[in-house]
Amino acid sequence: MEKAVVVGSLHYDIFVEGPHRPAKGETVMGYRWFPKFGGKGGNQALAAAKAGCEVTMVSAVGKDSFAPGLIRVLQEHNIKTDHVQVIADKGSGMSVAIADDEGDYGAVVVSGANRAIDNSKLDSDEIFADAKMLILQNEVSDETNLAAAQAAHKRGVPVCINAAPAKPMPADLAPLIDILIVNQVEAAEISGLEVESLEQAVAAANHLAQTHKMVIVTAGSAGVAYAGEQGSGSLPAHKVKVVSTHGAGDCFVGQLCARLCAGDSLADAVAFANLKAAEHVSTVHEDAWL
Numbered sequence: 001m002e003k004a005v006v007v008g009s010l011h012y013d014i015f016v017e018g019p020h021r022p023a024k025g026e027t028v029m030g031y032r033w034f035p036k037f038g039g040k041g042g043n044q045a046l047a048a049a050k051a052g053c054e055v056t057m058v059s060a061v062g063k064d065s066f067a068p069g070l071i072r073v074l075q076e077h078n079i080k081t082d083h084v085q086v087i088a089d090k091g092s093g094m095s096v097a098i099a100d101d102e103g104d105y106g107a108v109v110v111s112g113a114n115r116a117i118d119n120s121k122l123d124s125d126e127i128f129a130d131a132k133m134l135i136l137q138n139e140v141s142d143e144t145n146l147a148a149a150q151a152a153h154k155r156g157v158p159v160c161i162n163a164a165p166a167k168p169m170p171a172d173l174a175p176l177i178d179i180l181i182v183n184q185v186e187a188a189e190i191s192g193l194e195v196e197s198l199e200q201a202v203a204a205a206n207h208l209a210q211t212h213k214m215v216i217v218t219a220g221s222a223g224v225a226y227a228g229e230q231g232s233g234s235l236p237a238h239k240v241k242v243v244s245t246h247g248a249g250d251c252f253v254g255q256l257c258a259r260l261c262a263g264d265s266l267a268d269a270v271a272f273a274n275l276k277a278a279e280h281v282s283t284v285h286e287d288a289w290l
Helices: 040-050 066-076 112-116 142-154 184-191 198-208 248-261 266-281
Strands: 003-007 011-017 032-038 054-062 080-087 093-099 105-110 131-137 159-162 179-183 214-218 223-228 231-236
Touching (some): 003 040, 003 248, 011 066, 032 066, 032 093, 040 054, 040 131, 040 248, 054 066, 093 112, 159 248, 179 184, 184 198, 198 214, 198 231, 214 248, 223 266, 231 266, 248 266
Parallel strands (some): 003 131, 011 093, 054 080, 131 159, 159 179
Antiparallel strands (some): 223 231
């Protein structure tokens, strides 16, 4: 079994379902709410583990009532939690997500302990022993991502970043990124190109592949584009009835990285992840509820 290291966020999500998301000043009567395991780091770790990858999670939680459930969900999926730090004076990360009848959602995230990871503990042979990939996102600090990428790079471990939520990539981090995964908005921001169609997503992927070994641009319902040393291409999205898009991008990233760790070509890994993301958005997920 191949190993991946995920350095990223853990969130206790409060998920609310209603007819639509509220406009400014509006109160909407919802259908129900429930707690859910979350955070881009945690979600991607779960997706990679479900795809057969051995996963080590590096993150932080507070010393509060949210933390035990977050750790338990990771452990139930055989994800190693030895390097999840407990920050006594910070609350665990959390979010409130509101989903509408169309399956779309909006969220507010409070990072909490995720922004207080002790970066000095990331340069660890134990963390990166036998690792095939490091997976990063943008829900922890730039300093944490840089420290983790430097530690992986020093040990010859490929570095993947899902550059979401969208924000400028630090100049000292960019050269350390081997695999870049972005959506249309993020691709446009980083490349400076217009990305409003699948064809434009391919062009952006090829442009960004000049500085990264592999680039994947997800284009929502249009599909996904990719480029790298093995060539470029695109796939349309699978046509499914959408239940909820919540966590779809994280499912795609985790599944993709697991297949790359296992030795799949970029095209095959993208095709696999594209299918799994379609299955995700068309399915009710209760297995990661707290």
